[in-house]
Amino acid sequence: MNPPTRIELAAAPVAGIALFAGALFVTAIATAFHPALRPLAIFAIAFPLLWVGATSVLSVNTARSLRIEGVQIPTRLRAMGSFRLSLTLSLDRQLFPAVGVMTKAKFSIGDVVSDVGPWADIPNLTVRRSATSVWDVLIKKRGTLFVGPFSAVVELPGSLVRATAVFEEAHAVTVLPAQYQLHPFVDALLSGRHVAAGRFQKIPVATEEYVGAREYRPGDNPKLIHRVLSLRTFDPNEFYVREFQDPSREDLSIVLDTAKPLEGDETMHRYRLEKAVSFVAALCRIFAARRLTVRFVAQRGLRDIVSLRLHPLDVDLDRLERELAHIEMGGDRSTLGRVLIHEVQRFGAAVIFVSLRPREGLEQQRLPIVTLTPDHVPVFTREVVWQQ
Numbered sequence: 001m002n003p004p005t006r007i008e009l010a011a012a013p014v015a016g017i018a019l020f021a022g023a024l025f026v027t028a029i030a031t032a033f034h035p036a037l038r039p040l041a042i043f044a045i046a047f048p049l050l051w052v053g054a055t056s057v058l059s060v061n062t063a064r065s066l067r068i069e070g071v072q073i074p075t076r077l078r079a080m081g082s083f084r085l086s087l088t089l090s091l092d093r094q095l096f097p098a099v100g101v102m103t104k105a106k107f108s109i110g111d112v113v114s115d116v117g118p119w120a121d122i123p124n125l126t127v128r129r130s131a132t133s134v135w136d137v138l139i140k141k142r143g144t145l146f147v148g149p150f151s152a153v154v155e156l157p158g159s160l161v162r163a164t165a166v167f168e169e170a171h172a173v174t175v176l177p178a179q180y181q182l183h184p185f186v187d188a189l190l191s192g193r194h195v196a197a198g199r200f201q202k203i204p205v206a207t208e209e210y211v212g213a214r215e216y217r218p219g220d221n222p223k224l225i226h227r228v229l230s231l232r233t234f235d236p237n238e239f240y241v242r243e244f245q246d247p248s249r250e251d252l253s254i255v256l257d258t259a260k261p262l263e264g265d266e267t268m269h270r271y272r273l274e275k276a277v278s279f280v281a282a283l284c285r286i287f288a289a290r291r292l293t294v295r296f297v298a299q300r301g302l303r304d305i306v307s308l309r310l311h312p313l314d315v316d317l318d319r320l321e322r323e324l325a326h327i328e329m330g331g332d333r334s335t336l337g338r339v340l341i342h343e344v345q346r347f348g349a350a351v352i353f354v355s356l357r358p359r360e361g362l363e364q365q366r367l368p369i370v371t372l373t374p375d376h377v378p379v380f381t382r383e384v385v386w387q388q
Contacts (some may be wrong), residue, residue, distance in 0.1 A: 001067035001068065001069055001090060001092065002067060002068040002167060002169060003064075003066075003067055004063065004064065004066060004152075004165035004166055004167055005149070005166055005167060005168040006166050006168075007060065007063050007064055007163055007164065007165055007166070008163075008164040008166060009060070009161050009162070009163055009164075010161065010162045010164070011160065011161065011162070012155050012159060012160060012161055012162040048158075051158050052158050052159070052160055055156040055157065055158045055159040056159045056160045056161050058096065058156055058159075059154045059155055059156050059159045059161060059162070059163045060154075060161065060163045061094065062091070062094060062096070062098045062101075062154045062156075062163070063152065063153075063154045063163035063164065063165040064163075064165070065091055065092050065093050065094040065098075066089055066090075066091060066092075066098070066101070066152050066154075066165045067089065067090045067091070067092050068087070068088070068089060068150065068167050068169060069088040069089065069090050069130050070086075070088045071085070071086070071087055071088075071147070071148075071150075071169065071171060072084075072085070072086040072088075073085055073086075073147055073171050073173060074173065075173065076173075076174070076176065077139055077145065077173055077174070077175045077176065078139070078175065078176045078177070078178060078179055079139055079140060079141060079142040079175055079176070079177055079178040079274075079278070080139070080140060080178040080179075080384055080385075080386055081138075081139055081178075081386060082136060082137060082138045082139065082386075083136075083137055083139070084134060084135070084136055084137075085105060085134070085135045085136075085137055085147065086132050086133070086134050087103060087105065087120075087132065087133045087134075087135075087150055088130050088131070088132045088133075089101070089103065089122065089125060089130065089131055089132075089133070089152060090125075090128070090129065090130040090131075091125050091126065091127050091128065091129070092127075092128070094127050095127070096127075097124055097125060097126045097127060098122070098124075098125040098154060099123070099124060099125075099156065100121070100122075100123065100154075100155070100156070101121075101122040101125055101131075101152055101153070101154055102119050102120070102121055102122075102152070102153040103119070103120045103121075103122065103133040103150065103151065103152045103153075104118065104119050104120065104150070104151050104153075105135060105147055105148065105149075105150050105151075106146075106147075106148060106149055106150075106151075107137065107145065107146070107147060108145075108146045109139075109141050109143050109144065109145045109146070109175065110141060110143050112141060118135060120133035120134065120135060121133075139175055141175065141274075142175045142176060142177050142178070142274070142277070142324075142325050143174075143175055143325060143326060144172055144173070144174055144175070144325075144326070145172070145173045145174075145175050146170050146171070146172055146173075147170065147171045147173065148167070148168070148169050148170035148171055149166055149167055149168045149169060149170060150166075150167040150169060151164050151165065151166050151167070152164070152165045152167075153165075174322060174325050175325060176281075176321045176322070176324070176325050177274075177277045177278040177281045177321060177324050177325060178274075178278040178384055178385070179278070179281075179282070179384070179385040180278045180279055180281070180282040180381050180382075180383075180384055180385070181282070181381070181382045181383045181384075181385060182279075182282050182283070182286060182380050182381055182382060183379075183380055183381070183382050185380075186283070186286060186380045187286075187290070189350075189352060189370055190251075190252060190287065190292070190350055212242075212243050213226045213229055213240045213241065213242050213243060214240065214241060214243060215238070215239070215240060215241075216238070216239035216240060216241050217241075220241045221241075224241045224242050225239050225240070225241050225242075226239075226240040226241060226242050251287075251292040251293050251294070251349055251350065252287055252292055252293070252294050252295065252349060252350045252351075252352065253294075253295045253296075253297060253343040253346065253349055253350070253351045253352070254280055254283055254284060254287075254294060254295070254296050254297070254351075254352050254354065255297045255298070255336075255339060255340060255343060255351065255352070255353045255354070256276060256277070256280050256296070256297070256298040256327065256354050257276065257331070257336065257353065257354060257355045257356045257357070258273075258298055258299050258300070258327060258328070258329050258330055258331035258336075258356075259299070259329065259331040259332055259333050259336050259356070260329045260331075260356075261356050261357045261358075263357075263358075269329060269356065272356045272374045273327075273328075273329055273356060275374065275377050276354050276355075276356060276374070276377065277324050277327055278384075279354060279372075279377045279380070279381065280296070280324065280354050281320065281321055281324055282381075283352065283354075284296055284310055284317065284320055285317055288310050288311065288312040288313075288316070288317065289312055290312075291312060293309065293310070293311060294309075294310040295307065295308070295309055295310070295343075295346075295349070296308045296310060296320055296323075297339055297343060298323075298327055298331075299330065299331035299332070299335055299336060299339065300327065300328075300330050300331075301330040301331075302330075302332075303335075304330070305335075305339065306323060308320055308323065329356075337363050340353060340363075340364070340367055340369065341367070343369075344367050344368060344369060350370070351367075351368075351369040351370070352369070352370045352372065353369050353370065353371045353372065354372050354377075355371055355372065355373050355374075356374065357373065357374075358373055358374060358375065359373060360373060
């Protein structure tokens with residue numbers, strides 16, 4: 001059980017002064033018309049004073065006796081999702097129960113800080129017992145979410161002070177990108193990626209593995225025709241070819257644009273980046289599930305290029321999403337151009353460039369790549385998954 005780090009006192013004179021002023025008013029009227037009521041008037045003045053003093057001392061002592069027993073928060077969160085935060089308090093070394101304790105938690109992610117609520121009420125907290133405050137929190141921004149410090153306010157009726165027990169306990173949780181569900185026709189971006197015609201060699205080499213068969217397309221090597229499957233078809237003009245894959249090579253490079261566009265305002269740039277990050281995560285997840293070796297490339301800062309080689313494994317996809325959770329607009333156009341040229345020259349692999357600019361630039365038009373602008377993201381996106 002963690003005691004409070006500090007106790008903050010603030011004036012709360014409304015209830016105490018109102019009670020004391022009411023007693024003085026009644027006493028003044030009573031003694032003016034009936035002098036024999038003077039002893040009663042003294043009692044009427046002393047009782048509010050004793051009440052105000054006792055409740056003030058009890059509020060401070062109660063705040064000092066509060067303890068945190070535990071905080072329940074998920075270890076993994078996603079943007080555009082919600083979670084339930086639980087804070088368990090107990091009362092230690094106190095003769096009287098705590099009444100009307102109000103608790104709140106501070107939430108901060110990036111430059112967004114929320115410390116004005118929401119408040120949770122604990123009506124009655126008895127000695128050596130625990131009570132739990134619960135918040136339903138909606139997360140809209142990826143990054144690192146800090147939960148804490150926590151505050152518990154004690155203000156008994158009639159108290160002149162508001163005692164706040166502050167618990168400097170913070171929990172850091174990584175908020176992953178929002179989960180997008182893409183349309184099945186997103187596979188058209190890589191139609192025939194295992195085709196022999198797309199490579200320099202026309203026949204598979206010894207290091208390549210057989211991954212399946214598909215329909216014949218113009219330009220395929222006739223030596224790769226799958227004769228058994230082709231003979232089973234009803235159409236004599238329909239053929240199937242065998243596909244091979246080199247496990248040491250990437251089939252696909254996905255490059256994320258992190259350079260700030262020249263046009264538009266900061267809010268629009270942030271919105272496009274959030275959509276692009278979630279879309280890239282969904283693309284990598286889908287293509288990795290197709291048994292493709294995906295290479296993710298992005299610029300985090302000056303001379304800081306991140307490159308991840310992804311397989312259809314949970315550990316690789318988790319590493320990608322943890323990296324995407326902290327990606328910001330730290331790139332520049334010159335470095336980005338060199339990255340795209342380098343990816344195009346890597347074994348002839350397909351390159352998908354997810355851009356933040358509304359139109360494809362001239363430098364991308366000269367390269368054999370697929371450029372997806374912010375307007376393409378809604379076309380391929382079926383839904384955004386809200387998680388609870």
